[in-house]
Amino acid sequence: MKEKLMKIVFLAAACVSIVIIVIMCLFLFGSGIPTIKEIGVFDFLFGKVWSPGNNIYGILPFIVGSIYVTIGAIIVGVPIGLLTAIYMAKFCNSKLYRIIKPAVNLMAGIPSIVYGFFGLWVIVPIMRDLFGGGGKSILTASILLGIMILPTIINTAETSIRAVPESYYEGSLALGATHERSVFVAVVPAAKSGILAGVILGIGRAIGETMALIMIAGNQTVMPTSIFNGVRTLTGNIVMEIGYATDLHRDALIATGVVLFVFILIINSLFSLVNKKESDTSKTKKLSLRKKHKAPESITGQAVERLGE
Amino acid sequence: MDISVNENRNENVNEKRIKPKFKVKLSGSFLLRWLVKIAAFITVGILVGLIAYILIMGIPNLNADFFSWEYTPDNCSVMPAIINTLIIVGLTLVMAVPIGIGSAIYMVEYAKRGNRLVKLVRVTTETLAGIPSIVFGLFGYLCFNVQMGLKYSLIGGSMTLAIMVLPSVMRTTEEALLAVNDSYREGSFGLGAGKLRTVFKVVLPSAVPGILSGVILAIGRIVGETAVLIFTAGTMAAVPESGIFGAGRTIAVHMYQLFNEGRDMEAGYATGVVLIVMVIIINGLANLVGRKISKGKETK
Known part of the structure; x- marks a missing residue:
């Protein structure tokens, strides 16, 4: 009796996440879609003017802003992140690894508001001195956002580089390539789908980032014309105005959230598509959840242990 | 299993191979090695800089009030x-x-x-x-x-x-x-x-x-x-x-x-x-x- 009861309790707990996501979709789409219809799908998504005072709600500048900033973050973050991951997986000794790994984890744990303050008081003045203007621009936002997505990219890239069988590396060495060449030509390309998954995850982070961005992106509601222009993102638009918005204005902000939600859902499904491909290949099977008797990398720091032996 | 040991061995192998062909091979590998080092340095440097900045600016303002x-x-x-x-x-x-x-x-x-x-x-x-x-x-x-x-x-x-x-x-x-x-x-x-x-x-x-x-x-x-x-x-x-x-x-x-x-x-x-x-x-x-x-x- 008790056994049955508890099984049902556990089952119910498992269903909670399904229920949550259904309710979430209902609430967001339920209040967003009628609004978008009211404003007009085309006018809302492709309207270049956002002017709540005149009842004009076009979010194209924000969509474009989000995309620009995200692309910028990828350009800044991916090379540094990937190279750092390669260094961690294949170049550094265990002593240094014990410093860098916790540092990357700490980086992931630092709240975005702190990054925002750092950007506002360090990066913005530097940009102002270098390029003139206010300093709050797409470029500034890209740099800060690139820093913020580093841990995501480093951790996924490192895991997937480590998952490449040692034989790839050894084979390349045996053919006479140097250590560096083997790593860059044989190992890293073999890890590309994992790295791609990390990049997609990073895109998701970047597009959803809010608090740091509103402090340094400038928040102009017009279409940006250069990377030195200030820009407002979808997320920024919601936070900036929801405090005082009423009626259709408020609904339009929620609809902005819905557009963001759809963006994220698309990115998420891209991620699981790439990830699925990754776990289908046998090399990463050992990392998958299903394998028993083996604590997963993320919590045990298995890699550290491996290096320490 | 033992990456560190492996690495040392490779290093030796590399050095033996590289020395004769000093010009071509060394430059590429050398560049790559420094590239990854610099990237790792940037990553850690940003974190250290960020924490140091907040602490330096903030600690003088911590008081009983x-x-x-x-x-x-x-x-x-x-x-x-x-x-x-x-x-x-x-x-x-x-x-x-x-x-x-x-x-x-x-x-x-x-x-x-x-x-x-x-x-x-x-x-x-x-x-x-x-x-x-x-x-x-x-x-x-x-x-x-x-x-x-x-x-x-x-x-x-x-x-x-x-x-x-x-x-x-x-x-x-x-x-x-x-x-x-x-x-x-x-x-x-x-x-x-x-x-x-x-x-x-x-x-x-x-x-x-x-x-x-x-x-x-x-x-x-x-x-x-x-x-x-x-x-x-x-x-x-x-x-x-x-x-x-x-x-x-x-x-x-x-x-x-x-x-x-x-x-x-x-x-x-x-x-x-x-x-x-x-x-x-x-x-x-x-x-x-x-x-x-x-x-x-x-x-x-």
Whole structure:
């Protein structure tokens, strides 16, 4: 009796996440879609003017802003992140690894508001001195956002580089390539789908980032014309105005959230598509959840242990 | 297995090979080696710079007034925010941890492999994990604050945060449960224990460190969260008198609000110090627990 009861309790707990996501979709789409219809799908998504005072709600500048900033973050973050991951997986000794790994984890744990303050008081003045203007621009936002997505990219890239069988590396060495060449030509390309998954995850982070961005992106509601222009993102638009918005204005902000939600859902499904491909290949099977008797990398720091032996 | 040994050997091999063809090979490899070193240096350098900057700017502004019990317009005390943060962390964990653990137990111990429900739960948790906090904030605002009539309140904020951290609690618990050796379960069944008793007396206790590290990470996220709480818990600068049904701000929201009002940057930096010290402690704890897990595994 008790056994049955508890099984049902556990089952119910498992269903909670399904229920949550259904309710979430209902609430967001339920209040967003009628609004978008009211404003007009085309006018809302492709309207270049956002002017709540005149009842004009076009979010194209924000969509474009989000995309620009995200692309910028990828350009800044991916090379540094990937190279750092390669260094961690294949170049550094265990002593240094014990410093860098916790540092990357700490980086992931630092709240975005702190990054925002750092950007506002360090990066913005530097940009102002270098390029003139206010300093709050797409470029500034890209740099800060690139820093913020580093841990995501480093951790996924490192895991997937480590998952490449040692034989790839050894084979390349045996053919006479140097250590560096083997790593860059044989190992890293073999890890590309994992790295791609990390990049997609990073895109998701970047597009959803809010608090740091509103402090340094400038928040102009017009279409940006250069990377030195200030820009407002979808997320920024919601936070900036929801405090005082009423009626259709408020609904339009929620609809902005819905557009963001759809963006994220698309990115998420891209991620699981790439990830699925990754776990289908046998090399990463050992990392998958299903394998028993083996604590997963993320919590045990298995890699550290491996290096320490 | 022994990468470090491997590396040394390769280094020797490289040197022997490189020396004769000094010009061509060395330059490429040399460049690459320095490139990765520089990248790693940049990464660590940014972190060190960021922490150093906040500490240097903030520590001179830490004083007794900053930790006084009351927030007044002249004195942006962080104390009410610290108390609110503790309340919100507590409330959120009370909601998220039991559901997360229960769900993980079902997924690992009860569900059959390839179960459709399991797949569905996995997809939904993955989706939940990828949703940015601002969308959670909007949802919490629409559902708890408006629909359920909770207004801006600590409980509304905690409920939204619980939804946000649920996937990570679930995942780490699941991983911890999967890491428990099957022989434990078999031993327990062999001694005549039922499923439930096996789960609670044998499997869960040995998975505690893993679950704990997940919970610690969740605490880190709650402490650092801003966007969700602005919509759901409000930005009131005092500990609410009406308890968990009143509005209040956490440390991170306090920091944002100081920026937003744009008047007391010193207090903003000092808040940054409080926040960053908390995050470092939380991360250190997570590392400690993680190390304990790997040590435990070695002895097994």
